[in-house]
Structure formats: C-alpha cells, structure tokens
Amino acid sequence: MIQVIDVHKKFGPQEVLRGTNLTIDDGCITTIIGGSGSGKTVLLKTMIALLLPDSGRILVDGTDITGLGQRPLNEIRRKFGFLFQGAALLDSMTLFDNIAFPLRERTRLGEEAIGRKVRERLEQVGLGDMGYKYPAEVSGGMKKRAGFARALATDPEIVLFDEPTTGLDPRLGQSIHRLIAAMQSQLGFTGVIVSHDIPEVFTISHRVAMLADGAIVESGPAAEFLQSQNPVVRRFLHGDAGEAVQ
C-alpha cells in the first residue's frame, strides 16, 4: 500500500503539490487524473522518491521513503516497476538487453534464466520477435510495450505508469490499456496510472483520483467517480479543464 500524506512540493516559486493526500490500495489499478501541469507526474515520481517532497510523508508498505538513505531506498525501489512517458529505454541497448538490464544488474540469475524471462515478457507484450531491435528502430507503441516489459521484468509488486498512452493513436492507446489490464489481472500487481486519456482509462481502473490545485479533490471507485457531483470533477470530465487547472 502507498500512502501519500500531506505532501508539498515546490519548483521555484511554483507550488505544484499543496498538501496532497492519497492512498493506493494493494492489488488494484488506481488512476490519477487532472489537467496538464496539475502535478500528476510529480506526484507519481514522489511515490518512488525520484522527486523528494518539500514536506509530508510517502509511506510504502508502512515505510516512510522521504528520509531514507540510498541502500534502504533501493530496497524499497525493488518493489517497483516504472513505465515512463517516453518509455525511457536505454538507447544503446536492444529491446532484449533493456528488459534483461534490471535482471542482470539486480539479480543473481544466470544468462539462460534471464533469457527465458525476457522472452516470456516480450511474448506477453506482443514483441516476441522484436528483441534484437534497438529503441530507435521501433514505433512509439512498441517502445511503450518494451518499457512495460522492462517494468515487469523483476516481477514488481507495484507498477507506476506515467501517461502510458500519450503520443499513441486511439487504437494503440486502447491496446496498451488492454495490455495493462490483462497483465495486472495475470500478475496481480498494484498499478498507479497517471493519465488524461478520459474516459478510456476508466475502463481498466478500479479506483480514480483527481488532482487539482495541488490536492486530491475527489477519489473513489471508477464507477462512482463518473457519477461524482463535485463541480471541479464534473467540469474536468465534461472537457472544461480550465478552472480545474487554475
């Protein structure tokens, strides 16, 4: 379980998170929505301490990660997989080596076992015969799939997704959503998705939370969220994000 407690984060004079509180339940997919620039990605990155909050606490399975040293922090990070917005594949490596990278660096598995695991993940994301290609040689959708396969390589308990469908056409976006849902039900990880792909992302989300003005203004099960009477949520869902962002 991840608990975000009264988190504040400033960049220069701009306060992006202003007392954000959120709880991510185990074993389900929670989607965080909000206007562009509302701090969704910042919130997601604080959950794995890629960004540290100015104040507040982030508890991962009860451990506050905001003041941890490098070694204990890495122990916590081993629970995570992260699919970055641009996939963030290492461009000097093939897709196969990208997925094998965390296994080679973090585990004691032999090359044979690593090869089996990587091929399994490549098959699962539909890139079975693409492992020899470099990131520059594949499409945006394939990069996202490979990034997802890398995020899943070490069987993480929690997977964070930063705008997993941004830059993809609606058909590819849907296929990524279906893939996330299928892998989550197969592997049972806790998923946190940051997205503004609305309403499509609701179809795979168990819970939805909305970030506006640096705070969570509404959260709940996806079906209930759609019926929310909160004016900020209603304005955002009906396409007028202006006030929600302000």
Add this chain to the structure above:
Amino acid sequence: MTTLLASIGARTLGYLAGMGRGVIFLGSALLWALRPPAKFRLIIQQIRAIGVDSLLVVLLAGLFTGMVLGLQGYYSLRKFNAESFLGAVVALSLLRELGPVLSAFMVTGRTGSAMAAELASMRVTEQIDAMHSMAINPVKYLVSPRVVAGLIAMPLLTCMFNVIGIFGAYMVGVGLLDLGSGSYMAGMEQSVQLRDVGEGLLKSATFGVIISWVCCYKGFHALPMATGVGRATTEAVVLSFVLILLSDYFLTSVLL
C-alpha cells in the same frame, strides 16, 4: 548597493555550491569504481570510445604539431648555430607540455563533448531516472567506467601524440632541412630523461580524469529540456579546457 552585494554573494555561493557538488560527484564516481563488482566490460567499451575513436585526430594533431615545431625550432636555433639541439627541443616540448595538453584538448573536443551530450540526452529522455527507478546506481554504471577509462586511455593517447610528433619534427628537420639524423637523435637522447616522460604521463592521466569527470558531471546534471543537451556540451568543453590549463600550471609548478 545592498542588492548588488546580495546578488554577488548569491552568485558566489551558487558557484561554490556547484564546485562542491562537482567534487562530491567525482568522489562518488571514484568510490563506486572501487566497489565490486567491477564493470570491466563497460570500462573496456569506454577505453575504446576515448582511445580508439580519438586516435586519428590525436595522431593528426601530433604529426602537424611536431612538423611545425621542427620548422620553427630549426630556424630559431639556426640563428644561434644550435640546430643540433632540435631533437632535444622538440622532444622536451612534446613530452613535458605540448603532448599532454594538446592531446587532452583533442580528446575533449572529440570524445568529451560526445560523453556530455550522451549523458545529457539520457537525462532529458529520463533514462537516468529509469536507472534510479530500477534501483541501479547510474553513477556506477555510467560515470565510474568513463572516469577509469579516461585515466587509462589518456596517457596512451599522449604517448601516440608524442611519438608521431617527434617523427613529424624529424621528417621536417632531417628530411627537408638537411639536419643530420644522428644529430637529431643524439640531442634527444642526451637531454631527455625518464622523469620527463613520467611527468608528461602523470599530467595526461590527470587530464584524462578531468575530462571524464567534467563532461560526465555536466551531462549528468543537464537541464531536462531541449536546450539542455547543447548547453551541457558547450559548458563541458569550455570548463574542461579551462581546468586542463589550470591544472597544467599547478602540476608544472609542483613537478619542476
């Protein structure tokens, strides 16, 4: 007036903090280089990137530097009827000063800039964040091998520069200007000591570390925006040049 002083103070503090971060970065890279498991494959890859990829430009620079030294040296020495000292002048200039400094400049331009651009691009495209998220230390993986490779490859390149430079001066002095081959070689043999070679190599090893350190630091801390890569590369090259010259002066004054 107070505002001006505050502004100068803030800027000075900023520079000092930046220097502190840079030194901690180097210390961390060296510490991670010593911690097992050693990344031999990555170190060899980087030696190849620094050494092999810079070799041609270093050889060309060495050859023409030697040829110019031969030409200038011959006519300058002839005024004092001292042409026979050409070998000694060329060898000492190259071994002690020109070889380490000019080959370091060549490596900075050829490989250091590429190093800074590569790491800056990794920063901009979140590849360094991805390593953090995978609990993999990017300093150990990206920076330490480059610093170790700089330490090893730079003296080797300097040796190449020196040899080809001495050969270039020989071609001009002996081949074109009729200086005796024996005179050129004997002058060199009588004046060059092992210490001259050692001091030059010590300088070049220091420059190798400086180039890798500065270029990695600037690339690693590039601003995550489109202009970040260009700015990091320019700053890395300029700062490397300045630190090479600065450290050259201090090393020379200590070693003399």
